Amino acid sequence: MRPTPYVAALRVYEPLDSFDPAEQLRWNSIPISATTGVEEQARAIRRTITIEPPALAADGAHILEFEGRRYVAPWSTAARCLLALDEFQESMPPSVAKFFVPPNVE
Numbered sequence: 001m002r003p004t005p006y007v008a009a010l011r012v013y014e015p016l017d018s019f020d021p022a023e024q025l026r027w028n029s030i031p032i033s034a035t036t037g038v039e040e041q042a043r044a045i046r047r048t049i050t051i052e053p054p055a056l057a058a059d060g061a062h063i064l065e066f067e068g069r070r071y072v073a074p075w076s077t078a079a080r081c082l083l084a085l086d087e088f089q090e091s092m093p094p095s096v097a098k099f100f101v102p103p104n105v106e
Helices: 021-028 036-049 077-090
Strands: 061-066 069-074
Touching (some): 021 069
Antiparallel strands (some): 061 069
């Protein structure tokens, strides 16, 4: 069984031209043959043990080409990990949550 910080993920691929120009350049630089799934899992696992706000690190994306067009599914793992942390914190009493989520992260 592969290690993963989440049970399931839905990948929604959008045409490259639906992204802003800066993201188009970034996504266009990823080769179709890149093993983005392995990198996504490694980053997501690190984010479950190290707090990294989504704005500080650029996420990658899964890339497909179909009938000559490039399609992109951004990872958004940082946002998902922070959402999971928030849900975890809300699942317990505040007196206990402070032991799992430091005030500077909260």
